[in-house]
Amino acid sequence: MDKDRRKFLKLSTVATASLIPSVTSASTEHCEDDFDNAFGVLVDTTVCVGCRNCELACNQQNELPEQPEEHFSDKSVFNSMRKPSVEAYTVVNRSIDSQPSELGSFSKIQCMHCNHPACVSACIVGALTKCTHGVVSWDAWKCIGCRYCMIACPFQIPAYEFKEPLKPRVMKCTFCYDRIHDNKKPACVESCPVEALTFGKRRDLIKLAHSRIETSPDKYYDHVYGEKEIGGTSWMYLASKEFINYDLPKLGEEQIPQMTEIIQHGIFKSFLPPLALYGFLGLVMHSIRQNKKKETENDEQS
């Protein structure tokens, strides 16, 4: 009996140990070091004229709730700062410091497709992934609707279909993944009449952004937003003034998931620490039981 149990324990340990490598290899499906080769978009707010054509194109491409075309030529929306919603993956905002009498400068807001996305890290079921082309995509099949991603996002981008109780979706910019896959530009980039949006490899866009600042130092605020913020984002911005005016938050260079991942991933690293803990506890229990057994045997003998 004793021998059988020991055999079972041995077998089960071997079995779990053999499972670990397969689990770990599946969980590291990131394109970790290829961010520079990933795609991105450079938004030049000094060029944007606030026509909202990108909003219209996005609406049509992603089959978002149908709106009349006049809806997208309404300039009164600029009176408030908007955030993307379930009805719009992207919105154009007028800078905060613009006077009501003037037209102001504009900036397009959407999912930034971070290099180290906090939403991906926060998602407990892996419904959000950062992978090929730098796209942060959402998988309807995996999502359980916990909305941790909404809380995790430093830009407050993901929206949730509260009105759909049966099949609610997390709604955010898809980077027009299908279009990129077909060697096309995202719909918003394609529709921009002034080419304020430049689509390309992230590495090339960073170079382009810096060369623009260098060529016209009077025109640009000397910073490329998204180059280093929270470890870099696929969407990057150029502006003539501080980015806080465009509702782009001031963020450090440290990746947001870094701290939590060190702790969380440390605790559950390859499931070894829990195994070790339970193994240790098991051993303690086992030794206690052995001791007790010996004591009872001794008592019986005496």
Next chain:
Amino acid sequence: MMRRFIRHSLYILIVSLLVPMSVGFANPPIHNSDLTCNVCHNCDNPTKESPCTRMCPTRENMHITSEHLLSEAPDTIMLNYIEKESASVRFDHKSHASMSQMNMSCKTCHHYSPKDRIPPCHECHARESDPINLKKPSLKGAFHRQCLGCHREWSHDTKCVVCHISCDDNLSLDNTDVSDIVGISHPVIHVPTSKIYHTPYEPGPIVTFYHDEHVDLFGFQCVDCHVEENCGYCHDLTHPKNLVKTEEEKHEMCVQCHQINNCGHCHDTKRKPAFSHASTGWPLNQYHDKLDCRACHPTRKKIGRLDRHCNSCHGGWNQQNFRHAITGLILDENHIEWECTDCHPDNQYNKQDCSGCHDDDITPENHIPGKHVVQH
């Protein structure tokens, strides 16, 4: 001994072979006195991996300020290079070119031009943006950047139909309304005849500026004073018009002609009267009064005191061809024979001297040497 000789000669042979080789293979630096590294590279240490090259300054694409006449260009251009995607645009080149004259003229839009001609936009900007050279916008982007920057400021609108004519419209090129620039006409710009400025200068706080005089009388062109005051002067969003000027900036324009140390010329305690030539000590007669200032004061900016001798301007007048009647006096037959200088010594034609022939009691006032005529 023999062995040492062979060894030495071998050394010499190797060295003599290596020296020219090393010299020959060394990559000679390219010395071009015109070309510094930063002409092509925008960082200090370019490497093969990251050459940080600038947009190539090819000889054909150098930014040359070639001067062309407006008459060389077509009045209206039909922009229909991307016709499949959008309706054509009837572009009134003439109006835009004349508007740009206050700014940088042709350069406002034609930024990269070779020496002899101004190429059309589609010669450099392709229909599709270049995935390699992300700096250069596509033709669509280039057009829209040129147009929308001003048009949205003007009309506060980015509607496509402002420029893109619908297919139903008549596409004939001469069907343009010049006053209608973006669907609406510009409000009339009020040009003041005169303007009163209240200044902190205590001895003379009031400065009266006669705008009409400067334009009509002194012959200034708008751009002589309103430098760089193009559409963007009022309509620029990124750099709003700075209405607060320093003392220096306020005086800057005036002192180009007026003396800065003569404050009383502009500053007074009351409104100054309009300019009268009599105030200069030279009231104009009816002939001179008809003339433009610049007929006598030919320099472009500075209007100064002129030589008052008639022949400083009328150098061609002499005894034979001068009609004395134009002065308002027809000489009688006694005086008409005399030389000019007999009555007007030292070429002082506004003074008469009768003492050469007559007694002192005879003056031009009491003895007119002819008869006055009504001047026409």
